[in-house]
Amino acid sequence: DTGVSQDPRHKITKRGQNVTFRCDPISEHNRLYWYRQTLGQGPEFLTYFQNEAQLEKSRLLSDRFSAERPKGSFSTLEIQRTEQGDSAMYLCASSLGVRGQNTEAFFGQGTRLTVV
Amino acid sequence: AQSVTQLGSHVSVSEGALVLLRCNYSSSVPPYLFWYVQYPNQGLQLLLKYTSAATLVKGINGFEAEFKKSETSFHLTKPSAHMSDAAEYFCAVSDRPSSASKIIFGSGTRLSIRP
Numbered sequence: 001d002t003g004v005s006q007d008p009r010h011k012i013t014k015r016g017q018n019v020t021f022r023c024d025p026i027s028e029h030n031r032l033y034w035y036r037q038t039l040g041q042g043p044e045f046l047t048y049f050q051n052e053a054q055l056e057k058s059r060l061l062s063d064r065f066s067a068e069r070p071k072g073s074f075s076t077l078e079i080q081r082t083e084q085g086d087s088a089m090y091l092c093a094s095s096l097g098v099r100g101q102n103t104e105a106f107f108g109q110g111t112r113l114t115v116v
Numbered sequence: 117a118q119s120v121t122q123l124g125s126h127v128s129v130s131e132g133a134l135v136l137l138r139c140n141y142s143s144s145v146p147p148y149l150f151w152y153v154q155y156p157n158q159g160l161q162l163l164l165k166y167t168s169a170a171t172l173v174k175g176i177n178g179f180e181a182e183f184k185k186s187e188t189s190f191h192l193t194k195p196s197a198h199m200s201d202a203a204e205y206f207c208a209v210s211d212r213p214s215s216a217s218k219i220i221f222g223s224g225t226r227l228s229i230r231p
Contacts, residue, residue: 004159040125042206042221043160091159107159 004108006092012114013082020078021111025094032075033105034067035091036060043091049075050097082115089113118143120207122222130230135179135194137225139207142188149190150208150219151181160206166190177201202229 005024013019025032030051035043046065048056051072061067064082069075079086089112095105123138141147151163164175171183177200181192190207207222 040223042208042223043219044221045219093160104162107161109157109159 004092004094004106006090006108006111008111009109010112010114012116015082015084015115017082018078018080019082019113020076021090021092021113023075023077023092023094023108025074025092026096026106027073029094029096029106030072031095031097031105032069033093033095034075034077035093037089037091037110038087046077046090079113082113084115087113087115118147118209118211118220120149120209120220120222122205122207122225124225125223126226126228128228128230129197131199132196135192135197135201135227137192137205137207137227139181139190139192139222140188141190141207141209143209143211145211148210149181149183150210151175151179151190151192152206152208152221153177154204154206154224156203163192163205197227197229199229199231202227 007022032049034046036046037043045058046061047067049069052069064080067077089110091107091110093105093107119142121140129135149166152160153163154160163179164173166173166183174180179194181190183190204224204226206224208219210219
C-alpha cells in the first residue's frame, strides 16, 4: 500500500470558482479526516468520517464546504464559490478504528489550494 | 477548551547539539499529547504520543518527550541533532486516545540544523 493519496497536489483557481479535492485512504482504514493548514499555522480539524458516515464537523466548515465519503473508501472535499481566504494546504488522514480505540493516523501529502 | 502553545517559531541548533522544542498545553481534562514532524512538501508524521501511561515517552528518530503535569508541559528533546532532523515540528493535544480526532495543533516550530 502506498499510504494516503491526495489529488491534486496543487490547485490554482479564480475566486468564485468551485474546486474538489480527492483523498484515497489506506485501504483497510475505516476513519478518514480532513484538516486545513494555512501558512505558518498548525493544521486545523475540519471533519471526520467513520466509514461513509460524517461524524464530526468543525465550525470552520462553512456552508461553502462539503465533504463526502460515499462508499466508505475515498473522500472528496468540495469548496464552492472559493474566496482568497480559502487558500491553504488541505490535509487528509486515515486510521483504523476498532472497538473504541484508534490506530495512528497517517497523513497524505496534502493539496495546496491557491485562490487568485 | 484545549490548546497548545509552542514557544519559538524557529529554533536553530548545531549538528550534534541538544534539541529542545517547547510545548505547553491547556486542558480541562487529562490530555493526550502528541508531537508530529512535517518535512517540506510532505504530510505529517507522528513522532510520539502520551496517553497517560509513562510520563517519559520515546519516539522515532531518537526523539523523546516528558509529560510534566505541574508545568503543563510536553517538551520534545533529542540529545544529538542530525542534519536530517531539519523540519517543522507540531505539538498537539486531544481529549481522546486516538491520534487524529479533533486534535488541536500548535502553530509549529521550524527546526534548522547548522553544520
